[in-house]
Amino acid sequence: MKLKKLLFGLLVGAATLSAPAHSAPILSDIVFVVDESGSMGNVQANLRNNIGLFANILTGTGQVDARYGLVGYGDINVAPRMVTDFTNATGFASAASGLVAFGGTEPGYTATAFALNELDGQTDLFSFRSNAVKNIIILTDEPSNGDTGTYGTVGGAAVSESVLDGLLTSNNALYNGVLSGFGTEASYDDLIADHSGTIFNLNLFNTTDQTIVQNFVTDFANKKLQETLDFCDLNPNDPACQPNEVPEPGSLGLLSLALGGLLFKRRRSRLQAVS
Secondary structure, X not given: OHHHHHHHHHHHHHHHHHOOOEEOOEEEEEEEEEEOOHHHHHHHHHHHHHHHHHHHHHHOOOOEEEEEEEEEEOOOOOOOEEEEEEEOHXXXXXXXXXXXXXXXXXXXXXXXXXXXXXXXXXXXXXXXXOOOEEEEEEEEOOOOOOOOXXXXXXXXXXXXXXXXXXXXXXXXXXXXXXXXXXXXXXXXXXXXXXXXXXXXXXXXXXXXOHHHHHHXXXXXXXXXHHHHHHHHHHOOOOHHHOOOEEOOHHHHHHHHHHHHHHHHHXXXXXXXXXO
């Protein structure tokens, strides 16, 4: 009888231990949308040189598993383009050397729609994971301009602020801006506020003073980490917020050994009784 009770207790323990013991990281697919006009050279270099620091802070706690994609827009051809699909920080830094700083028309709304794979007839598509949080981060010192439909449409229409708002909503995407200038902030602030984002000061990133740059990146990455965690608090039913969970293998292994030992002991006792 005592053995039966002990076995029952161990089986109950097995059910408890086989339940999820810790969650996998939240998956986050981040697309940086970078203005390629002539004033953005320092910003592009600082992004390229500090993406490693950003990634280390964002993923260093083990709570987030992030990948990084890159859109350039506003160069001499104006239209948004994929500089790299999702990759790690090292791959991103290498690809970011392909950004240019030569242009003057910056259709940021259209570029953001491109980052979401939403432009009509778009062939360069980002490989978003189906269970990842979508994070779009735009870096620019100009209001969105030139969104006339020449450089991309959605449903046959130019990408206006209201159209982009609908796209961000349907994708349940986070939207952040690293911006400078009153007009620039006015162009994006409602979109960013409505999609759980923050406006960051581009002037702290558009400098050659690396102490200022690294302090900015550290603050930016920490806020992005908290923003991602908050996203799942606010959206518990989002696929990104229901990661696969795994049992603790060590505990299950010990329990299996214990059960095996008890069953062997019971069988041996029966054999001795028969003999």
